[in-house]
Amino acid sequence: MNLKDLSLIDLAKAIKERKISSYDATKYYIEKCKENAHLNAILEIYDDALENAKIMDEKIANGFEGKLAGVPVVIKDNILYKGKIASCSSKFLENYVAQYNADVVTKMLDAGAVIIGRANMDEFAMGSSTENSAFGITKNALDESRVPGGSSGGSACAVAAGMCPVALGTDTGGSIRQPSSYNGVVGIKPTYGRVSRYGVVAFASSIEQVGPITKNVKDNAYMLEVLSGGSEHDETSLKMDSCNFLLQIKGDIKGLKVGVLKEIEDAVKGLEVEKAYNDAKEFLANNGAQIIETSIPDFKLALPCYYIIAPAEATSNLGRFDGVKYSKRSQNAKDVDEIYIKSRSEGFGKEVKRRIMLGNFVLSSGYFDAYYNKAKKLQQKLKNEAKTVFEKCDVFILPTTTGEAFKIGEKMGDPVSMYKEDLFTILTNILGTPSISIPFGKGKNGLPLGLQIIADNLNEGVIYNVADFIEQNLREV
Amino acid sequence: MSKTKITIEEVKRLADLSALEFTDEELASFIPEFENILHLVDEVKNCDVGDGQIDYPKHLLCSLRDDQVKESLPQEEILKNSPKTKKGSFCVPKMLD
Amino acid sequence: MQDFDIVIGLEVHSELKTNSKVFCSCANKFGQAPNTNCCPVCVGLPGALPVLNKKAVELVIKAGLTMDCEINDLAVFERKNYFYPDLAKAYQISQLVRPICIGGHIDLKDKSVRLNRIHLEEDAGKLVHGTQAIGTLIDYNRGGVPLMELVTEPDISSAEEAVEFLTNLRQKLIYAGVAECKMEQGGMRCDVNVSVKPKGSDKLGQRTEMKNLNSFKSVFRAINYEANRQMEVLRNGGKIIQETRKWDDNHGKSISMRKKETSSDYRYFPDPDLLAVEIPREDVETIKKSLPLMPDQLKSIYMNEYGLSEYESDILTKDKELSDYFNEVVEHFNNPKEVTNWILTEVLNRIKDEESAEIKISPCDLAKLLKLVEDKKVTRTNAKEMLTRIWENDENISSLEKEYGGRVDGEELKSIVEKIIANNSKAVEDYHTSDTPEKVFRWFTGQVMKETKGKANAQKAEEYIKELLK
CATH class of the missing domain: 1.10.10 (Arc Repressor Mutant, subunit A)
Known part of the structure; x- marks a missing residue:
């Protein structure tokens, strides 16, 4: 059986029907990981993966059924899998062994998944290129001189290079969608609260979500169904069961109301992504969708808003890494204060420190109201503006990035230009609404560009329908 | 609009709050970068949000967790990743109380 | 010599009487082996998230209702950020902007002390300072135990009043079933703010704070020491510096703790892991109805309905266990005056002699005994002897009745x-x-x-x- 072109859904079916064993499939993907070691997408292949695959084969033989029965999966290095290292690509947590399972890990294991390894990322998910990993940069699966995007760069690269049929990422400001776009794969940031965050090392709690990265849209819908559902461990998870998103894929977008933002028309002018974005509008219109001009007037403020809220939360979330309970303790510390200061100064990378400092700036007395409180009010204003969009439209579209993947090292010296990488993705983290990135068009070097489809809260089904329609029909344009 | 400037003292205060330390060379490159970032976030400081209210995500008292005890983790599991433990406890150099 | 007024404000922390901790399901239990009541949440492991305990919120509402507080219809939890080894997450989940209770008052004999607020927060772990070689050990069993913090207005003007306030508060919390206030276990701790001002002046002086006093006696001594120290400084033309001082109970004095100025910038912000709690009016009413009678209410029943003296009523209501006991005996033997006589003499004397608070005769048996006396089935003298035998040997009242019963007449x-x-x-x-x-x-x-x-x-x-x- 040729696993290379098999989708996640087909692989799950083949294993279920015992046309291929979980063991063979797992072995195949592990070999692919090893073949692609030079991409540095995978930090560790778990040594018990094959053994677990064997156990799954037995279970399947005994009638076990699960959506992921025997299916190999890769997780991002900030998701806890009990007994395995979860380092967040940080020197500080290099040897941190998870003491419990993240809810998403539990859900995948319950569905029968074989978790084969953990993927590289920007340290603590802070970055847009995976260059901030303490364990080396990951290369773009399609052009090794370029970044894979970030922070879930390892996950997106692994899927694109065929090292796994699905990988989990986390998305705080675009960290699933931007690398998906750069590697030509499909990634979704679900509605805030759709997926439990329990056991996912927190960066910016109020805006981040776990989501799947897959080769195609249906696989993505299939996987999100496994991950979704409220959890008693996460107050911010929505108290509702998962749902079958595949059922909402209807192969038709006639009459669909697609919003395009006035602000984007200006923002894309002269950008590499301009043509692809305009093509997308045309494609949707040509296929029966109704294009509606609409507006989120404060769109551009989403980016600075994010760079207040996210660092503020991160500062507080990262306080627990102090060299006392589990992170690496500095050898040079003589007292408690030095344990804190030296362990953290030695353990954290530059970008992480920058954001901790920024977070403390916006939270500290004298600045709190001008920055943090103002940003929260702005967030509410943006939500209100989006509400008027969804009163008129089923979805709206945005480019995922300004262009194709940039060169390794190109933006490392300039944090602000790196931050602006997230210009188009950050909005939905601030809004909480679901957003997918699917490949759409090519850049000037023939590398993929991405298109985001955004719907109101809990309307992932609508998103998947549009995304799948585009994926199925785009070739014919 | 004038760019927010940041002084060495301010940076040191933030470092103190952050439990971080920087060498002089690190500080020299840190400050201009940080000012650029502040320039970015100042767009929020200077924007108009009207009499904006913050809408807290909320739930009802009755939907909260019931007061039931569940099993804790074993002590050795709790201490497993600690750089230093003694007598079933996490351990740091002696502090003055 | 210049005369001064003393101005005191209290911040009182009480551990709430819940089964589980405030943000996780670990047991809220004292005296366990270190780090055995711990889980990812209360040790602050990466990825762990807090989930609020309903009972803890209800208990704070209960406490507030006994002190006439206003209950906020929306309570918000904030993070208070600072580094200290007993604080696993490097932030304490607490409440700043929208606490559960606002205002309220506790009435003392001569004045009413206004409350500023009562809020819910989590306790920190415990540090055990060993020798240089051992170092400081950290136990997170107490980390995440629910604490209510009550903050008064600066309405208290003497150490005596402070102790009266605390006694009253403690009694209320125990009666309402909110907290056990076991001082020796750190179940109730008090921060004291003290300042002095020239007599009659309405301008407050600079205040100092002493934290974590864990007995009424040290509160009393600390206030008197600190007030005198401040008066002395002012009389000598000095200035009071706003600072936190450590109360050294062994030497009976307060000592300045030099602290970094940044340590007071706690950078509070709403905890993004927790939802705000909506508290509907109906829920507050339900909780109100569930409140047991408070000591002052009981006292007025005892005096007005039972005809007991104020002295007797005070003794009976001082301790919830005793008033519960009294009420139960009266329920079975409806002669409060006679029950009071027996409890105040026979029962309390025995307790005093034994230095143990345990009443070793069930309310039911005591009621039976009194009934036997009333019905003249046993003599008063014999009844006392029967009580002794029940108390000391846990003997059965029915068999004792056979032995002592029947009057010769x-x-x-x-x-x-x-x-x-x-x-x-x-x-x-x-x-x-x-x-x-x-x-x-x-x-x-x-x-x-x-x-x-x-x-x-x-x-x-x-x-x-x-x-x-x-």
């Missing part, structure tokens, strides 16, 4: 008296000739009691003796 008693008088002619003679006939009379009654094993109707026996000795 009437003709039976009269013939016994006759017999005793006939057999003791010498004593009869003594009675008539002695300067102190009452002594001889008492000897006769003693003989009657001995003969009847204490079951004689004492009053009747005396009548018969008197009559036959004529």
Whole structure:
């Protein structure tokens, strides 16, 4: 059986029907990981993966059924899998062994998944290129001189290079969608609260979500169904069961109301992504969708808003890494204060420190109201503006990035230009609404560009329908 | 609009709050970068949000967790990743109380 | 010499009486082996998230209702950020902008002390400072135990008032079932803010704070010491610096703690892991209805309905266990005055002698005993003896009743008296000739009691003796 072109859904079916064993499939993907070691997408292949695959084969033989029965999966290095290292690509947590399972890990294991390894990322998910990993940069699966995007760069690269049929990422400001776009794969940031965050090392709690990265849209819908559902461990998870998103894929977008933002028309002018974005509008219109001009007037403020809220939360979330309970303790510390200061100064990378400092700036007395409180009010204003969009439209579209993947090292010296990488993705983290990135068009070097489809809260089904329609029909344009 | 400037003292205060330390060379490159970032976030400081209210995500008292005890983790599991433990406890150099 | 007014504000932390911790399901239990009541949440492991305990919120509402606080319809939880080894997450989940309770008051004998607020927060772990070689050990068992923090307005003006306030507060919390306030276990701790100002001035002086005082006695001593210290400084032309001072109970003095100025910038912001809690009016009403009677309410029932004295009522309501006990006895034996007499003498004396708070007779048995006395089935003297045997040997009241029960009375008693008088002619003679006939009379009654094993109707026996000795 040729696993290379098999989708996640087909692989799950083949294993279920015992046309291929979980063991063979797992072995195949592990070999692919090893073949692609030079991409540095995978930090560790778990040594018990094959053994677990064997156990799954037995279970399947005994009638076990699960959506992921025997299916190999890769997780991002900030998701806890009990007994395995979860380092967040940080020197500080290099040897941190998870003491419990993240809810998403539990859900995948319950569905029968074989978790084969953990993927590289920007340290603590802070970055847009995976260059901030303490364990080396990951290369773009399609052009090794370029970044894979970030922070879930390892996950997106692994899927694109065929090292796994699905990988989990986390998305705080675009960290699933931007690398998906750069590697030509499909990634979704679900509605805030759709997926439990329990056991996912927190960066910016109020805006981040776990989501799947897959080769195609249906696989993505299939996987999100496994991950979704409220959890008693996460107050911010929505108290509702998962749902079958595949059922909402209807192969038709006639009459669909697609919003395009006035602000984007200006923002894309002269950008590499301009043509692809305009093509997308045309494609949707040509296929029966109704294009509606609409507006989120404060769109551009989403980016600075994010760079207040996210660092503020991160500062507080990262306080627990102090060299006392589990992170690496500095050898040079003589007292408690030095344990804190030296362990953290030695353990954290530059970008992480920058954001901790920024977070403390916006939270500290004298600045709190001008920055943090103002940003929260702005967030509410943006939500209100989006509400008027969804009163008129089923979805709206945005480019995922300004262009194709940039060169390794190109933006490392300039944090602000790196931050602006997230210009188009950050909005939905601030809004909480679901957003997918699917490949759409090519850049000037023939590398993929991405298109985001955004719907109101809990309307992932609508998103998947549009995304799948585009994926199925785009070739014919 | 004038760019927010940041002084060495301010940076040191933030470092103190952050439990971080920087060498002089690190500080020299840190400050201009940080000012650029502040320039970015100042767009929020200077924007108009009207009499904006913050809408807290909320739930009802009755939907909260019931007061039931569940099993804790074993002590050795709790201490497993600690750089230093003694007598079933996490351990740091002696502090003055 | 210049006179001063003392101005005191208190911040009181009480551990709430819940089964589980405030943000996780670990047991809220004192005295366990270190780090055995811990989970990812209360040790602050990466990825762990807090989930709020409903009971903890309800208990704070309860506390607030006993002090006439306003209950906020929306309570928000914030993070208070600072580094300290007992704080696993490097932030404490607390409340700043929208606490559960606002305002309220506690009434003392001579004044009403206004409350600023009551909020819910989590306790920190415990540090054990060993030798240089051992270092400081951290135990997170207490981390995440629910704490209510009550903050007063600066309405208290003496150490005596502060202690009266705390006594009153403690009594309320115990009565309402909110907290056990076990001071020796750190279940109730107090931060004291003290300042002094020239007598009559309405301008507050600079204040100092002493944290974590864990007995009423140290609160009392700390306030007096600190107020005197401040007055001394001012009289000598000095200035009070706003600071946190450490109370050294062993040496009876407060010491300045030099702290970095940044440590007070806690960078509070709403905890993004927790939702705000909406508290509907109906829920508050339900909780209100579930409140047991508070000591002042009980006191007024005891005095107005039961006719007890203020002194008696005070003693009975000082301790919830005692008033619960009293109420239960009265429920089975509806003579509050008689129950009070027995409790205040027989029961409390025994407790005082034993230095143990345990009442070793069930309310039900005490009620039965009093009923036996009332129905004249046993004599008062015998009832006391029965009580002793129940108290000391946990004997069964029904079998004791068989032993002691049945009164010797009437003709039976009269013939016994006759017999005793006939057999003791010498004593009869003594009675008539002695300067102190009452002594001889008492000897006769003693003989009657001995003969009847204490079951004689004492009053009747005396009548018969008197009559036959004529």
